[in-house]
Amino acid sequence: MPLIGLTALIMGIVLTMQTRPVLVDFGAQAVLPGMISLSIIREIGPVITALLAAGKISSGFGAEIASMRITEQIDAMEVSGTNPIKYIVVSRVLATTFMLPVLVIFADFIGIYGSYIAINFTGNISLQLFTDQAINVLSFDDIIPAVIKTFVFGFFIGIIGCYKGYYANKGTESVGTAANTAVVVASISIFIIDLFAVQIMEMM
């Protein structure tokens, strides 16, 4: 939460500081809050949050489950009559699938109000006006597909981390390998899913 909050805040500030001069040149700074909120909600918020989650959660799952594999904890679970897939994997995948959208909404909120702070570095806009401008441009067509996309991101982050850990080879080296490959594969998957999500949204 603090990691995502801080990243989202910086993301909102940087995005605003880099966009504002261009808009000022065209006398269009009034559209800045709306543009930032659209960018964050449709694309940057979900993708950045998912990448952070891939780095932290997917690698964590990979390392933790690989460690359970090499210390025979998974075998012990199986021999005790418990299905390790249900106990270890399903709970984690459900958690990431349903909690990532919550994190994304949190990141979107912080990111947008990071933009408010950035605008007030150099200009002056009231919170009320900023909020109105940021929200008025949004429609359900912007919000719903973005939220649906984050469920898919969450599912893949969870399943990739668990898969890499669960099928890790024997030996301590495999713990690092599982964590590393989980991050790489999950991160690439996020971009690929995003690509397809954008295509599907365009078709709709």
Add this chain to the structure above:
Amino acid sequence: MEKMIEISGLKKSFGSLEVLSDIDLILEKGDNLAILGRSGIGKSVLTKCIVGLIEPDEGTIFVLGQEIGKMEYDDLNELRTRIGYLFQGGALYDSMSVKENLIFPMRKKKKLISKGELQDRVEEVLENVGLSEAIDKMPSELSGGMRKRIALARTLIKRPEIIFYDEPTTGLDPVTSGEISDLIVSVSEKYDTSSIIVTHDMKCARITASYLKLLEDGIFYAEGTYDEMASNEDLKVSSFFH
């Protein structure tokens, strides 16, 4: 005598490496069988085949009258609640306390057992392994010997009919090894279990086993009581005893 385990024609290879060539084995009720063999010879592979953790290439395995290879996953898990397996490193769940580790195998039976009875069982098995005071500790706070004892307690809480011990004394000092070996004997007598002890610790084999089998080149190369095996002059056998 009731056959607890019956194996015939068991074969298992990993790639081009044939680990188990032709294994036949019968474990009768009350027997404590020690399987001897050098490291990496396939002893653990054999026990893991028996409990269904590794799928053999050929052969049949009957455990408590049921053929492992033909069972549905849920039925196999049900059968596993009647089997105990002590892993080489203990395999305690790092994220759980000793008490949670002990309760874990009872998850399926929680509806059949009251909370009070479960607590009594936890206290009983901890007392049997001499570690009542460790109930609230985390596995990381335990020594190697203590971890093995807790792992044994976790196995016993299910009141299994068969227990597999995978290198129960490996990595322990001679005194603790002796204590674990004595514990295996007392557990077998108290809970009336049959067991297979995989080891290359001859002292452990002498204390715990009613008979021994030597695994070599994928087959049981020799078998007999400890004294019979100790007097065997075959080089492969005698090298284990001298």
